[in-house]
Amino acid sequence: MTNTMRRGAVTVELAIAAPILFLVIMASIEFSRVNMIRNSMENAAYEGARRGVLPGATAGDCRSSTQFLLDVVGITDSTITVTPSTILPTTEEISVDVEVQLAPNSYFIPTYFSGTILRTSITLP
Secondary structure, three states: OHHHHHHHHHHHHHHHHHHHHHHHHHHHHHHHHHHHHHHHHHHHHHHHHHHHOOOOOOHHHHHHHHHHHHHHHOOOOEEEEEEOOOOOOOOOOEEEEEEEEOHHHOOOOOOOOOOOEEEEEEEEO
């Protein structure tokens, strides 16, 4: 009888602890994904701006370079804005702004970051 009671206690403890453990693991993965997206956005914006400061570059070159790096990591639903929209030889600064919605980029059900948008901006002379 004691052995049966112990098995029942273990089952109840597992039923209580397992959902909490899985919730913590899933939240850790989601927060790690957000950090990875944030770092990837900054890197992509920098590389896009860096592409724009090269002689003969266009705003389209900046956007395509930025989008390529976002695509490599699997980031979707991004908005890339290059300022100025026309790059001339006399242009003094180039800014690349990147916005990413987190919900479509979640691994699990997007409950943690529903409606959240990450933004980053890089300006190079």
